[in-house]
Amino acid sequence: xxxxxRRPAAPAFSPATPGSTARRSGxxxxxxxxxxxxLVLVLFLVFFVVPVLWLVLAATKTxxxxxxxxxxxxxxxxxxxxxxxxxxxxxxNVILVWLRNxxxxxxxxxxxxxxxxxxxxxxxxxxxxxxxxxxxxxxxVVMLMPNATLVVPLFLELNAVRxxxxxxSVILPYSFYPFGVYLAxxxxxxxxxxxxxDAARLDGCSELxxxxxxxxxxxxxxxxxxxxxxxxxxxxxYFLPYVLLPESDQFPVQVGLGTLLNDVPQFNPTIGTLAxxxxxxxxxxxxxxxxxxxxxxxxxxxxxxxxxxxATKN
Amino acid sequence: MSSLSTPDGRxxxxxxxxxxxxGHGFVAAYATLLVxxxxxxxxxxxxxxxxDAGANFAGLxxxxxxxxxxxxxxxVGHVALYLLFWLAALVVFVVALALLLHRLAARGLSRxxxxxxxxxxxxxxxxxxLVWLFMLDPAVSPVSFLLRAFGFGxxxxxxxxxxLPVLFTLIAFWTGAGGWIxxxxxALNTISPEVLEAARIDGAGGWSTAxxxxxxxxxxxxxxxxxxxxxxxxxxxxxxxxxSQASVGVAGRDYSLNQLSxxxxxxxxxVGTAAAVSVELLVVGLVVAGVFVTRSRFFDAD
Numbered sequence: 006x007x008x009x010x011r012r013p014a015a016p017a018f019s020p021a022t023p024g025s026t027a028r029r030s031g032x033x034x035x036x037x038x039x040x041x042x043x044l045v046l047v048l049f050l051v052f053f054v055v056p057v058l059w060l061v062l063a064a065t066k067t068x069x070x071x072x073x074x075x076x077x078x079x080x081x082x083x084x085x086x087x088x089x090x091x092x093x094x095x096x097x098n099v100i101l102v103w104l105r106n107x108x109x110x111x112x113x114x115x116x117x118x119x120x121x122x123x124x125x126x127x128x129x130x131x132x133x134x135x136x137x138x139x140x141x142x143x144x145x146v147v148m149l150m151p152n153a154t155l156v157v158p159l160f161l162e163l164n165a166v167r168x169x170x171x172x173x174s175v176i177l178p179y180s181f182y183p184f185g186v187y188l189a190x191x192x193x194x195x196x197x198x199x200x201x202x203d204a205a206r207l208d209g210c211s212e213l214x215x216x217x218x219x220x221x222x223x224x225x226x227x228x229x230x231x232x233x234x235x236x237x238x239x240x241x242x243y244f245l246p247y248v249l250l251p252e253s254d255q256f257p258v259q260v261g262l263g264t265l266l267n268d269v270p271q272f273n274p275t276i277g278t279l280a281x282x283x284x285x286x287x288x289x290x291x292x293x294x295x296x297x298x299x300x301x302x303x304x305x306x307x308x309x310x311x312x313x314x315x316a317t318k319n
Numbered sequence: 320m321s322s323l324s325t326p327d328g329r330x331x332x333x334x335x336x337x338x339x340x341x342g343h344g345f346v347a348a349y350a351t352l353l354v355x356x357x358x359x360x361x362x363x364x365x366x367x368x369x370x371d372a373g374a375n376f377a378g379l380x381x382x383x384x385x386x387x388x389x390x391x392x393x394x395v396g397h398v399a400l401y402l403l404f405w406l407a408a409l410v411v412f413v414v415a416l417a418l419l420l421h422r423l424a425a426r427g428l429s430r431x432x433x434x435x436x437x438x439x440x441x442x443x444x445x446x447x448x449l450v451w452l453f454m455l456d457p458a459v460s461p462v463s464f465l466l467r468a469f470g471f472g473x474x475x476x477x478x479x480x481x482x483l484p485v486l487f488t489l490i491a492f493w494t495g496a497g498g499w500i501x502x503x504x505x506a507l508n509t510i511s512p513e514v515l516e517a518a519r520i521d522g523a524g525g526w527s528t529a530x531x532x533x534x535x536x537x538x539x540x541x542x543x544x545x546x547x548x549x550x551x552x553x554x555x556x557x558x559x560x561x562x563s564q565a566s567v568g569v570a571g572r573d574y575s576l577n578q579l580s581x582x583x584x585x586x587x588x589x590v591g592t593a594a595a596v597s598v599e600l601l602v603v604g605l606v607v608a609g610v611f612v613t614r615s616r617f618f619d620a621d
Contacts, residue, residue, distance in 0.1 A: 042419045046432060049416060053436045053497065056450050059461050063453070076461035125349035134342030140350065142612060147357050149546060149608035153554035154600045157580050157593050158364035159356065165363075181352040212341035241444035243557040248581065259445040263561055266449060271458070271474075272565035283459065290442075290449045298441040 063287035064088060071284055080284075088288045095265070095281060100289060102254055103261035108296070110172060110246070110257055111239040114179035118235045119228060122182055126189020126227075127220055131202065132212075141190070148183040156244050163249065174249045175257075179239045185231040192227035193220065233304055237297055258293040265289050361601060367594030381595035385583070388592075390573045397484065397574050402552045404488040409548050410541060413496055417503035418529050433504060437497030447494045448561040455486065478562060478570045487558050499544050506540045507533060539615065546611045550604050556581070576600055 055077070063071055066080030067087070074080075092100050128134070129141055159178055160169070168174045197220060205215045243259045250256060253264060267273055268281040371377040385391055416436070423429040442450060456474040457463040471477045478486065510533060518528045534541075555575035563571035573579050576596055584593035 042422070045415070046419055046423075049412075050432060050435060053439055053493065055461055056454055056493065057438060057442070059453070060450050063459075071459050076459065076463075121348045121352060124345040128342045128345030132342035132345065134340075134346075137342065140346060140353075143353065143357070145612045146605065146608045147353070149550060149611060150601075150604040153556060153577055154597060154604050155356070155360045155364070156577075157584050157597050158360035158367075160584070161367060161590060161594070162360050162363045177352070178356045181356040183353070183357075186349060213344075216345065237441075237443075241446075243444045244554075244577070247557075247560075248585075262445045262449055263564060266452075266561060266564055269565075271456070272452065273567055275567065283453070286449065287453070290446050294442050294446045297443075298438075301438065301441045 060287055060291055063284055064291050066284050068282045068284055084284065085288070088282070088284045091282060091285045092288055092292075095268075095285070096253070099253065100258070100261065100292065103256050103258040104292065106172075106255060107240055107257040107259070107293075110176055110179065111236050114176045114239050115232055115235050117176070117180035118182045118185055119232060121180060122185035122231055122235075123189050123221070123224060123228060124216065125186045126191075127193050127216055127224075129186070129190045130193035131197065131199070131220070144183045144186050144190075148187055153244050156248050159245070160248050169249060170251060170255070172250075172255065175242075175246050178245060179235075179242070182231070182235050182238070185235055188231050188234070189224070189227050192224065192230075196226075197223060229304070233300060236300065240297055258289075262286075262289060262293055364594045364597045364601060367590050368598040371591055377591060381591040382599070384589070384592045385579075385595045385599075388579070390579055391596075394573060394576050394579050398553055398555055398576055401484040401487050401555060401575075402549060404484050405491050405552050406545055406548055408488050408492050409496065409499065409544065412492070413499045413503055413544065414534065414537065414541065416496075417500050417507060418533060420500065420504055421507045421533075422525060429504075433497070433501055436500050439493050440495070440498050443494045445557055445561060447490050448558050451486070451490045451493070452562070452565050475566065475569070478566055480570055480574075483559070483562070483570060483574065487555065490558055491552065495548070499548075502544070503537060503540060506537055510536050542611075542615060546607060550607055553600060553603060 059076060062077060062079055064080075065082070065085040065088075066074065067084045070078075070080055070084065129137060129144075163169050163174045201219055201223075202215050205219045210218060240257075241259060242257075243263075246255075246257050247260050247263070250260070253261075256264065265281050265286050269283060269286055270280045271283060368381050369377055369379075371380065420429045420432060423432075439447065452474075454460050454462065455466070455477045457466045457472060457477065458474070460466060466477055514532060515528060518532055523531065554577055556577040559571035559574035559578060561571075563569075563574070573582060577600070580593045580596035580600070582593075583589045583596065
């Protein structure tokens with residue numbers, strides 16, 4: 006990655022990276038013996054972390070232990086193994102099918118998103134064409150409008166073109182990702198020197214060549230960023246696949262979790278023989294979030310930069 | 320094509336003027352998706368909202384049907400109350416925590432805390448709801464002593480309908496606040512140290528620095544956060560939907576507007592009314608987004 010090019014991306018891309026100027030002085034030096042701030046920070050730490058911790062531990066317990074043991078005590082490998090076997094036995098390994106579906110939908114949508122959003126952001130930032138401003142404003146408006154509003158209308162539309170039940174009925178809407186276009190737009194505006202493009206043109210590069218040989222190799226950070234946000238958004242989406250994919254073997258894992266929940270007797274007493282124990286549900290939840298959790302832990306830098314990318318360019 | 324220019328002539332002059340074709344080529348795929356999954360569904364929703372089952376023009380009848388449904392006013396009330404709690408919690412706690420983290424002398428600790436606060440974001444969607452179903456069930460919750468202290472002995476008592484706005488706020492805050500804390504922290508870092516130093520020399524303590532300098536400078540970020548959280552919160556669906564499953568329909572059924580729209584479409588087979596609800600949500604979303612984009616100068620479109 007051309008690290009020297011991350012710098013010019015300021016301010017949108019640098020404010021929170023380590024070594025920012027704001028950290029040497031400022032009010033942090035003030036001696037404050039008031040214990041309240043520390044107390045608040047610790048309380049919120051407990052609030053944010055304990056449920057995650059509990060979830061990890063719950064997957065290693067039996068239902069019996071879950072109810073009677075200390076909630077934050079670890080279980081055993083045996084119980085974890087038993088939960089895993091119960092989970093995979095559920096509807097003949099359907100959990101793995103769900104996970105595979107999630108991976109397939111998120112990955113295909115990610116690829117399409119990148120192929121679509123990066124060139125679009127580039128064109129909006131670096132070129133002039135009829136309708137450019139309108140497209141930019143439409144992008145901003147749609148970006149701020151949560152896609153859940155359009156789920157029922159999307160169903161009607163896709164129903165009319167007979168796409169309901171096809172995996173493309175979720176992948177294509179996922180691929181429409183205005184926030185990604187906006188990120189790419191901001192990145193190219195702030196980080197790509199125009200002189201570079203002009204030089205390439207003088208050397209006889211076609212417009213496509215300029216994009217492919219000059220802009221694209223410099224766009225690694227924003228490709229990673231758009232990819233990350235798109236992946237997480239698609240992996241965690243519930244409403245759209247819930248509405249558009251009717252068959253259990255097409256569910257992504259998020260919708261699958263709902264199916265499992267229906268078969269937990271403590272939450273749904275009408276359930277009979279198919280019963281799913283609570284630790285099994287906890288294990289399924291843990292599996293469902295693992296990919297996103299891993300991506301989270303390995304991409305903090307990108308995350309911070311990306312979330313700040315809503316900043317103005319001035 | 321050389322007459323093409325934007326109102327902002329200087330920016331346009333810096334940008335290379337091509338024959339528009341190349342630019343169009345780059346955005347063609349995106350524009351297609353925008354039309355297919357942004358414009359067409361919107362048009363479709365509007366079409367269905369104003370027609371009846373026989374495709375005849377229905378005027379406002381679908382909107383009247385929706386509004387006069389006994390669940391509609393309740394759902395609007397639910398969502399409004401939830402938004403109130405959610406936005407208040409978000410503004411107060413996110414800004415406070417970001418300020419506290421920013422004041423923290425130990426940078427490594429501050430960084431670690433930001434990551435840990437952010438971690439539950441990985442559980443967005445159904446996973447967060449499932450985790451909180453457990454957290455709210457006194458039988459297994461690690462905070463069952465708290466739940467019992469409030470006088471709730473069973474899961475059913477915890478998820479009584481009056482509690483739902485607070486419970487959904489808890490879930491939304493748990494998954495969403497960390498990301499915003501990171502954003503606010505980053506925004507705080509953009510405030511020049513000289514300004515804070517000057518305030519300190521003038522005798523401003525931590526509290527008045529925060530109140531008079533940092534918070535005013537964070538204002539546009541707070542507005543940005545509120546707009547996005549408002550738009551997202553109005554779309555409440557997965558939380559009440561899963562909760563209603565977990566309580567055999569006792570709590571959370573037809574709780575939010577999106578659920579109502581879903582039920583009109585798929586339970587009552589009344590597409591027109593479902594579309595009418597969607598159109599109303601769309602108008603709210605569009606107006607809020609449009610006002611923000613055009614008035615706030617947050618996104619400098621050129």
